[in-house]
Amino acid sequence: MSEPRNCQSHEFPWEGRGASLDITGARFSIYPMDNSFASIILDSILMVNTDKVYSESDALSTVYRGRLKHVFDCMGAVFLNSWSPGLHLALEGQVSKGCPGDSDADSYFTEDDVPLNRPNLTVENFSVIAKLALYPLGCPGYLDIIGEVIRMADREKLNPKIIHYATRIEGGIFEVLDFLEHVSAFAQDKSSHYVLHFTISAGSPTREQPYS
Amino acid sequence: MSEPRNCQSHEFPWEGRGASLDITGARFSIYPMDNSFASIILDSILMVNTDKVYSESDALSTVYRGRLKHVFDCMGAVFLNSWSPGLHLALEGQVSKGCPGDSDADSYFTEDDVPLNRPNLTVENFSVIAKLALYPLGCPGYLDIIGEVIRMADREKLNPKIIHYATRIEGGIFEVLDFLEHVSAFAQDKSSHYVLHFTISAGSPTREQPYS
Structure with missing residues (x-):
């Protein structure tokens, strides 16, 4: 398998300013x-140190914008803050960079990559299942880039399985969050504009047959 | 604004068989x-008439595959079956067609477009908020296709608002489901391979400032 080709903005006709911004x-x-969903959600968001990102929440979702490291640090902290043993908890998310229509509004940028949240959390690792789908946009060679993600998951020992429309993985929450951050870093290296969609689930009572 | 260009498979180098299959x-x-999430989910899935789709559920998600009309009919029925006044309920989904790696396995295809579920449901229309993001893949002109979606939502009176990484809409659940089906039909007409991601939310207790 050959190395996926890069698909940077000079290869496709969208040269909006957004694609050159370093805002994830x-x-x-x-x-x-x-039943206590409202307080779990609100408390977990309020507990996040958002000093290094732009943040905005509404009735549907929360947005963080800034450096990749801090965006993942804050989003991961919301999930980690929300979790307690016995709770069935899911996170649905998308991470993106490089939309040609993006602007530098609503962002916060620090020079450093020192995360403010995860190093200070006391929660221990726990098992999750997750699925992800990466979309390198405007990029004829997108399937090669997507194919590399499966090999990355394999190298990170997350037992990847190709399912319809996504890749499924399983592992500890810290390893899964790290992997999604690695995929984002890989995607921004390979494609001017990418979107990564994912779902993380913990504590589902559904018992499945083991898959191999 | 010009009409978006088509981006069918002859324009990009991926000519896998999947792109020619009529499987959504x-x-x-x-x-x-x-607290009763498990029975709400399971009962709502079991109540769906899946005679016209392939279906598969695991601990993370459910897949339906077949004709666009039936896939939306079944997925919409799960949401409608699950809902009751006072419940905060969300659906996270993706609809896709044309992945070059797709095969005709795990699909069910009927010739007709007569839905088996929604016409038989007695639930009345209720208000939802939703967000969506359309990804035409392998397609340099993807932004024109995405731009048309906002105009479609405007024509369907769903009060579209561009938010970071998505378009937000609001309206009755029937109109929102119909709109997502219309976007899928539009996307398959314009792009050999597309993925549409969306979130539908009902009954959130969060009170927002009205937006215009």
Whole structure:
């Protein structure tokens, strides 16, 4: 298998300013399947140190914008803050960079990559299942880039399985969050504009047959 | 604004058999924010008449594959079956067609477009908010195609608003489901391979400032 070709903006006709901005964004929603969902969601968002990102929440979702490291640090902290043993909790998210229509509004940029949240959390690792789908946009060679993601998951020991319309993985929450950050870094290296969609689920009572 | 260019498979180098198959698929998850989530999810899925689609559920999500009309009919029925006044309920989904790697396995194809579920449901229309993001893949002119979606939402009176990484809409659940089906039909007409991601939310207790 050959190395995926790069698909940077000079190869496609969209040369909007957005594609040259170093602003990564995440839009995500968190779903605690529990009668106390409102306080779980609000408390977990309020507990996040957002000093290094732009943040905005509405009834549908929360957006963080800034450096990749901090966007993942903050989004991961919301999930980690929300979780408690016995709760069925899901996070649906997208991480993106390089939309030609993007602007530098609504962003916050720091020079450093020192995360403010995860190093200070006391939660221990726990098992999750997840699925992800990467979309390099405007890029004829997109399937090669997507194919590399499966090999990355394999190298990171997340037991990837190709399912219809996505790749499924399983592992500890820290390893899964790290992997999604690695995929984002890989995608921004290979494609001027990418979107990564994912779902992380913990504590589902559904018992499945093991897959190999 | 010019009409978006078509981006059919002859224009890009991926000519896998999948792109020529007439199989639309949906992968989605439903999140009832309630202690009874397990029975709400399972009952709503079991109530769906899946005679005209291939269906598969696991701990993360459910897949339907077949004709566009039936895929939307079944997925919409899960949301409509799950809902009750006072419940905060969300559906996260993706609808896709034309992945060059797709095969005709795991699909069910009928010639007719007569839906088996929604005409038989007694649930009345209710208000939802939703967001969507369309990805025409392998397609240098993808932004023109995406731009048309906002105009479609405007014509269908769903009050579209461009937000970071998505378009937000609001309206009755029937109109929102119909609109997502219209966007899928439009996308398959314009692009050999597309993925449409969306989130539908009902009954959120979050009070927002009205937006115009």
